[in-house]
Amino acid sequence: MELIKITPDNLAKEHICCAIANDKDIQIISKKAWMEQRLAEGLVFLKGNVRGKCFIEYIPAEYAWAPVVAEGYMYINCLWVSGQFKGHGYSNLLLDECIKDSKEKGKKGLVCLSSKKKMGFLSDPKYMKYKGFETVDKAQPYFELLYLPFDSGLDKPCFKHTVKEPWPNGGQKEFTLYYTNQCPFTAKYVPLLEKAAQQKGLAFRTIHLDTREAAQNAPAPFTTFALFYEGKFLTHEILSDKKFEKLLASISL
Numbered sequence: 001m002e003l004i005k006i007t008p009d010n011l012a013k014e015h016i017c018c019a020i021a022n023d024k025d026i027q028i029i030s031k032k033a034w035m036e037q038r039l040a041e042g043l044v045f046l047k048g049n050v051r052g053k054c055f056i057e058y059i060p061a062e063y064a065w066a067p068v069v070a071e072g073y074m075y076i077n078c079l080w081v082s083g084q085f086k087g088h089g090y091s092n093l094l095l096d097e098c099i100k101d102s103k104e105k106g107k108k109g110l111v112c113l114s115s116k117k118k119m120g121f122l123s124d125p126k127y128m129k130y131k132g133f134e135t136v137d138k139a140q141p142y143f144e145l146l147y148l149p150f151d152s153g154l155d156k157p158c159f160k161h162t163v164k165e166p167w168p169n170g171g172q173k174e175f176t177l178y179y180t181n182q183c184p185f186t187a188k189y190v191p192l193l194e195k196a197a198q199q200k201g202l203a204f205r206t207i208h209l210d211t212r213e214a215a216q217n218a219p220a221p222f223t224t225f226a227l228f229y230e231g232k233f234l235t236h237e238i239l240s241d242k243k244f245e246k247l248l249a250s251i252s253l
Helices: 027-041 090-104 123-129 185-199 212-215 241-252
Strands: 003-005 045-050 054-060 074-081 109-113 134-139 141-149 175-179 202-208 225-229 230-235
Touching: 003 090, 027 185, 054 090, 090 109, 090 134, 090 141, 109 123, 123 141, 175 185, 185 202, 185 241
Parallel strands: 074 109, 175 202
Antiparallel strands: 003 045, 045 054, 054 074, 109 141, 134 141, 175 225, 225 230
16 A cells, blocks of 8 residues: 655645545634644654545654653654554554654653543553553543653653642533644534534533643643643543533443
């Protein structure tokens, strides 16, 4: 399979695997606008020449939109090979290219966000550990920071203190959603959630993390989408309005 690297020159014409739609779709517009700024900071978006989810996205950890301390490492934002492409070694191909590129750039190793068990939008812990990654730090309720050092004796990455402190808005009957435009899906679903909450008369506050500095000081490891209620973390998985309805049924309002 041929790999295509997104550059400032081809960003406009290449499709973004995680959200295939026309160029006027708000999801595409928001994701590409975010990417355009990050490319100058060393963001790499490498995808297969297929129409579907088969890509890896990574960036120097100093520029990652995540509350981690990992100077000199490369941070993997997302490695996604959807079911239709599994069994062909594409995950290995993409990750091996990331490793090769990172070594050539003099990086200490790789870092990624995972979980105790496989969960949506997070790196698959079983696969990453099979590839040599180790758990280097943990954060409530289920987040794990994995790393793959390229040499021995290197300083270990960790989560920033912001994710270890008490979560915000404790005791207030209010939903608080932190999100970024790093994932195209938030552009579509955040407004739908706001509308659904408004129709139900629920207090629903959104905090758009629109700078790297804000994301690096967020209260949850996954800054793309982090939903809280009464100061309790609920989920990092991007919700549709229907999934939000199911979530409401499972908690005591």
